Amino acid sequence: MDKSHIPESFGVFKPVGHVVVAFRSAGDMEAAERSLAEQGFSAADLVRYTPAEMMAQVDTEIVKASPMAAIGQDLNLIKAHRELAEVGCSFLVVRAPEEAQVDKVTAVALKLNAVAAQRYGRFVTEELIEADGARHQTFESPDTGLDHAVAAAAAIRH
Helix, strand or coil: CECCECCEECCEECCCCEEEEEECCHHHHHHHHHHHHHCCCCHHHEEEECHHHHHHHHHHHHHHCCHHHHCCCHHHHHHHHHHHHHCCCEEEEEECCCHHHHHHHHHHHHHCCCCEEEEECCCCEEECCCCCCCCCCCCCCHHHCCCHHHHHHHHHHC
8 A cells, every 4th residue: 555546445545454543743653663664564564644644635535435435434434534633643554464463553553652543454444442441342333432533632632
């Protein structure tokens, strides 16, 4: 994946086989890049998004999104990404098709206090960082916690 070939489903961002991590600062994102590189991830496995880049991408996708994108969490997720970008979060998209890779990305995200991290599968998108540390997801329902990024953005503002 790269910014000129953005994977989409129904007109919105859906990088299957990747983890999207939102960090409070560009510095945290860069520290995550270094840590992941030390663990064997290559530069080609990592795609950075500044807050402005993420906002622009989401704005474009919202305009062209199919009504089908609203059925699952895909449209909600890009809106949550925009909310996080509005408060200055930087994003790192990591190619992680294997469980062991996802575990490494999750550990780095937790260590660096990432705001959100989602694993994109073909049919399900999994939140890897719980908003309150205690909730568990319920398959394909509003209770999945995937919209918690909006709440996290509100918390960052204060």
